[in-house]
Amino acid sequence: TRTSRPQRLLQAVCINAVRGNPDSVIAAIDHFCQNQEWAMNVGDEKGAILDSVVMETSPSTVLELGTYCGYSAVRIMRLLPPATRFITLEMNPDYAAVARQVIQHAGLQDKVCLVEGKSADLIPKMADMFGIRTFDFVFFDHWKDCYLPDIRLLEDCGLLDQGSVVLADNVLCPGAPEYLDYVRSSLRFSSRFYRSHLEYTRVLDGLERSEYLGHRDAQRD
Numbered sequence: 001t002r003t004s005r006p007q008r009l010l011q012a013v014c015i016n017a018v019r020g021n022p023d024s025v026i027a028a029i030d031h032f033c034q035n036q037e038w039a040m041n042v043g044d045e046k047g048a049i050l051d052s053v054v055m056e057t058s059p060s061t062v063l064e065l066g067t068y069c070g071y072s073a074v075r076i077m078r079l080l081p082p083a084t085r086f087i088t089l090e091m092n093p094d095y096a097a098v099a100r101q102v103i104q105h106a107g108l109q110d111k112v113c114l115v116e117g118k119s120a121d122l123i124p125k126m127a128d129m130f131g132i133r134t135f136d137f138v139f140f141d142h143w144k145d146c147y148l149p150d151i152r153l154l155e156d157c158g159l160l161d162q163g164s165v166v167l168a169d170n171v172l173c174p175g176a177p178e179y180l181d182y183v184r185s186s187l188r189f190s191s192r193f194y195r196s197h198l199e200y201t202r203v204l205d206g207l208e209r210s211e212y213l214g215h216r217d218a219q220r221d
């Protein structure tokens, strides 16, 4: 049977990227998506914003929802020290298999914990499974209608602390309107929008950075 797009993306990494060099893995994926086949990686333009938010947060614990091919896992972990706890969740076993190999090619397999399963099932188990109390940084890049239920779930499970940062991809395209309304109206978050473009295109998109302010009540009227 034909290979899948993620498998062809992995092939491009194996051929064009230098083993153990995360920047060459990122460049190989961006080149493949710009010149061969579009794929839903956060990409280089929004990736640069992701990099800056990660660096200013300098998190010790990181959670990513929606690994896909591992592009953002490599982007995030290439910036952080080996002691950082990085957990990424992926429900599709075929995508997870590709992501493991992309992450391995980057030489980051010892820093990344890829867990297969659905975020709603796994988030409540994070504390027990990994001994993690709270996440300093969370990257949302999974199904867009899961953004709102999952940020509520993270709050309910006590996995956000004062100062925790949640960065969400695609808040304009494909869009996450209910999620945006929630984080922008909640007194428990301080949010700001980073205007950018849909990966590898000129279509408008952006990232929303929401900082958790602590356990407060009430909704902004």
Ligand SMILES: Cc1ncnc2c1ncn2[C@@H]1O[C@H](/C=C/CNC(=O)c2cc(-c3ccc(F)cc3)cc(O)c2O)C[C@H]1O
Residues within 6 Å of the ligand: 040, 041, 042, 065, 066, 067, 068, 089, 090, 091, 092, 095, 117, 118, 119, 120, 141, 142, 143, 144, 146, 169, 170, 173, 174, 198, 199
């Ligand atoms: C709930 C849950 N738990 C664990 N993994 C989950 C999950 N929901 C999705 N996932 C995994 O994340 C990945 C899914 C990501 C969803 N991302 C998207 O749908 C997505 C779509 C576009 C896009 C924009 C314009 C267009 F014309 C076409 C597409 C661009 C992007 O950057 C995206 O992230 C793969 C999936 O298995």
Ligand SMILES: [Mg+2]
Residues within 6 Å of the ligand: 040, 041, 042, 141, 169, 170
């Ligand atoms: Mg995305």
